[in-house]
Amino acid sequence: MAKIAGVDVLLYIQTGGTDEAPTYTVVGGQSGATLNRSAKLIETTSKDAYGWAENVAGVLSWSLECDGFMLASDAALDALDTAFNSRTSLKAEVRMPSGKKFTGTCIITDFPYEFPKDDAATYKITLTGTGALTVTTATP
Secondary structure (H helix, E strand, O other): OOOOOHHHOEEEEEEEEOOOOEEEEEOOOEEEEEEEEEEEEEEOOOHHHOOOOOEEEEEEEEEEEEEEEOOOOOHHHHHHHHHHHHOOOEEEEEEOOOOEEEEEEEEEEEOOEEOOOOOOOEEEEEEEEOOOOEEEEOOO
């Protein structure tokens, strides 16, 4: 099996369209991204577990973290600024080179810019999911 290079996995965010038919734009200058998925644990240990903890998966949650270099013009970063300042949700999509997509509605919970004197300007963003993260596969 071929390995997937991180450089080929891109974060897209909704920059227009409708909720039913959103228009996505790639977030420019991406350096790295992380898709976090987790489940709350519900303890179900009983006396007959012989001292071992037993659990089941409860509520699922997800978030995306991305960092990159700021570009002089970036429609996706502008849309993220607007969503952050207006406290509105937006759709985000992580696209794999195989055609697999992770899509969900999220809110921006952290969005720092860094402007070092002797290096490139950068951004970091944390998108926290609100609702389901869907997984689809399309032909690339």
